Amino acid sequence: xxxxxxxxNKKFGIEKLGIKKIKNVVMDSRKxxxxxxxxxxxxxxxxxxxxxxxxxxxxxxxxxxxxxxRVIKVxxxxxxMQEIAxxxxxxxxxxxxxxxxxxxKTTTKDIVYSVLxxxxxxxKTLGNYNNHIGVPYTILQCDEQDExxxxxxxxxxxxxxxxxxxxxxxxxxxxTNIGDSxxxxxxxxxxxxxxKTEMLKYxxxxxxxxxxxxxxLKNIPGIKVGCGNNNDFQxxxxxxxxxxxxxxxxxxxxxxxxxxxxxxxxxxxxxxxxKLFKMDYMSINKGLExxxxxxxxxxxxxxxxxxxxxxxYNASPISMDYSLETFSNLFNDKIKIAALGDMLELGEKEIxxxxxxxxxxxSLNIDKIFLYGxxxxxxxxxxxxxxxxxxxxxxxxxxxxxxxxxxxxxVLLKGSRGMRMEEIIK
Numbered sequence: 001x002x003x004x005x006x007x008x009n010k011k012f013g014i015e016k017l018g019i020k021k022i023k024n025v026v027m028d029s030r031k032x033x034x035x036x037x038x039x040x041x042x043x044x045x046x047x048x049x050x051x052x053x054x055x056x057x058x059x060x061x062x063x064x065x066x067x068x069x070r071v072i073k074v075x076x077x078x079x080x081m082q083e084i085a086x087x088x089x090x091x092x093x094x095x096x097x098x099x100x101x102x103x104x105k106t107t108t109k110d111i112v113y114s115v116l117x118x119x120x121x122x123x124k125t126l127g128n129y130n131n132h133i134g135v136p137y138t139i140l141q142c143d144e145q146d147e148x149x150x151x152x153x154x155x156x157x158x159x160x161x162x163x164x165x166x167x168x169x170x171x172x173x174x175x176t177n178i179g180d181s182x183x184x185x186x187x188x189x190x191x192x193x194x195x196k197t198e199m200l201k202y203x204x205x206x207x208x209x210x211x212x213x214x215x216x217l218k219n220i221p222g223i224k225v226g227c228g229n230n231n232d233f234q235x236x237x238x239x240x241x242x243x244x245x246x247x248x249x250x251x252x253x254x255x256x257x258x259x260x261x262x263x264x265x266x267x268x269x270x271x272x273x274x275k276l277f278k279m280d281y282m283s284i285n286k287g288l289e290x291x292x293x294x295x296x297x298x299x300x301x302x303x304x305x306x307x308x309x310x311x312x313y314n315a316s317p318i319s320m321d322y323s324l325e326t327f328s329n330l331f332n333d334k335i336k337i338a339a340l341g342d343m344l345e346l347g348e349k350e351i352x353x354x355x356x357x358x359x360x361x362x363s364l365n366i367d368k369i370f371l372y373g374x375x376x377x378x379x380x381x382x383x384x385x386x387x388x389x390x391x392x393x394x395x396x397x398x399x400x401x402x403x404x405x406x407x408x409x410x411v412l413l414k415g416s417r418g419m420r421m422e423e424i425i426k
Contacts, residue, residue: 085136101176111270115287130154161198173203178216179318183347260326312421328364331410341415342373354379
């Protein structure tokens with residue numbers, strides 16, 4: 001952290017504090033160690049004295065009325081953290097891979113990390129730290145020995161990806177797709193595309209990887225990856241079974257221990273990133289097979305005769321379709337139940353999108369469809385075929401209904417983060 005300390009000295013003139021090193025950077029007062037740098041964000045201002053008492057070397061705060069010299073008072077803590085992170089990023093000998101898209105950001109991030117760490121010292125975005133606070137915070141977790149940082153970049157409106165790229169200055173970029181997320185704010189996919197592609201002005205097209213089968217991305221300059229013949233890297237022979245998904249690019253065959261055709265797309269983009277990093281075929285495949293996926297991404301959890309597929313981290317119409325299609329093709333020796341919660345932030349056409357998802361589930365090889373949430377309830381009301389579809393007012397009722405069914409069962413859990421469909425397991 002010597003580089004970071006130098007930046008702090010330059011920005012705040014803290015030489016008089018006699019700080020010899022910064023051990024770590026935290027926003028959570030419970031994680032303070034001796035010589036921590038603490039950013040007091042929002043409610044963090046209430047814990048300033050506590051973190052100082054517990055050994056923090058320095059605090060950056062925008063709501064402090066005391067006189068402890070270890071507290072650097074700023075107008076806006078978040079802006080200060082962004083500025084420090086940008087300077088720190090410039091000072092590090094670090095390559096940054098930025099990943100955005102409507103679906104698959106986190107999974108693609110995990111896959112890219114799993115592959116690149118076979119050759120390089122890597123870090124990645126942890127959890128959902130993908131916004132104007134999480135991205136600079138993630139950068140500040142790096143040290144001088146790190147070689148690659150894989151950053152997930154989320155957004156809900158115009159200008160947000162642009163801000164994150166100004167801070168991170170990425171060397172490589174991936175856009176996984178353009179879907180219907182955040183339509184409450186952006187209204188249509190054209191605007192989603194404009195917001196996501198704010199990344200492009202920061203990255204050379206020869207370092208930008210796009211899902212070329214996507215209607216909105218296929219004509220944008222960059223390296224195209226997809227199943228179509230016009231892609232620079234064509235994905236072929238996708239085979240999905242309960243162990244994972246395999247696919248081919250050129251004469252090379254790859255395997256990912258994660259289900260779903262859509263995850264073959266995500267993995268293929270990771271393969272191309274690895275090729276840009278001059279990695280060999282054996283190392284790439286080894287990294288794919290060693291994948292450790294973030295929780296609640298098609299995560300298998302076995303409870304007696306029930307296999308839960310916890311894909312409940314988030315949901316949009318596209319990711320619902322992907323999950324339902326994958327689930328439909330698997331577990332054919334079991335009773336298959338899809339427990340689907342509301343999708344949030346879809347704007348004025350939200351019921352139409354929910355109706356589409358329910359109809360999609362009805363069209364597939366799924367025995368029972370359990371719905372939860374007001375939007376799903378409204379969508380169900382307009383459907384003609386309701387034989388296999390049931391709405392529940394509580395997740396407890398869904399859990400009891402699943403338990404009451406005898407025999408071997410597979411249960412898909414999917415919904416927006418706010419619906420917390422994983423609670424059905426508990």
